[in-house]
Amino acid sequence: MTLLGSTKQDPELKNGKKKKKYYVVWSGSKTGVLESWEECKNSIHGFKGAKYKSFKTLELAKEAYSGEYEDYKGKTIFESELTPDQIKLIGEPNLETISVDAACSGNPGLMEYQGVETKTKKIIFKMGPFKNSTNNVGEFLALVHAVAHMKKINDPRPIYTDSKIAMSWVKKKTQRTKLEKNEENEDSFKLMERAISWLKSNEITNEIIKWETKAWGEIPADFGRK
Secondary structure, X not given: OOOOOOOOOOOOEEOOEEOOOEEEEEEOOXXXXXXXXXXXXXXXXXXXXXXXXXXXXXXXXXXXXXXXXHHOOOOOOOOOOOOHHHHHHHOOOOOOOEEEEEEEEEOOEEEEEEEEEOOOOOEEEEEEXXXXXXXXXXXXXXXXXXHHHHHHOOOOOOEEEOOHHHHHHHHHOOOOOOOOOOOOOHHHHHHHHHHHHHHHHOOOOOOXXXXXXXXXXXXXXXXXXX
16 A cells, blocks of 8 residues: 655753753844743744754763854754663664654644654655644554555564554544644645554554654654754
């Protein structure tokens, strides 16, 4: 089956609580180290070729701003919130897998999704952007695209996703989006219908595994826009 063709919501929000981040803007209407997503968003909105990235500490942000954007583009600066014992208990990720993820500029907004080889980050498929869609829709489509693709080419490797919602929708062979259908997102809804139809008529042969972001950092398929 072939499915046709960041930011997510406020990146300072996590479980309804503010999580402090610092934003480096190398190219925008206001450059430097900025202390809020709102300030960063105002700097990059409508600015052609904007270059920016978030960091967890002021020290990391200052160090990054003294360098070049290309040194940090697509790279994850990760500091685990878990203790060494907790990380040891979770273990290391299986690199002989593929990973999927989605990104949405606004929610709803422009959505795209992709699948990559976990070890090398080589892109296997990349779809979008789709107008007036959501991140949950993208995560679901990415996961179904992956299981269908792997079945078609008889590739047994497991598939990582960082979305519990996508895993639930795939397991139940349905979708529970609150997104209202309109002319702009008609393509997304058609893809979801095709995905559900595929799930109902095919057996998933690849193991689907939750990517442990807190232990391992962002999933390799992440678009690197946080």
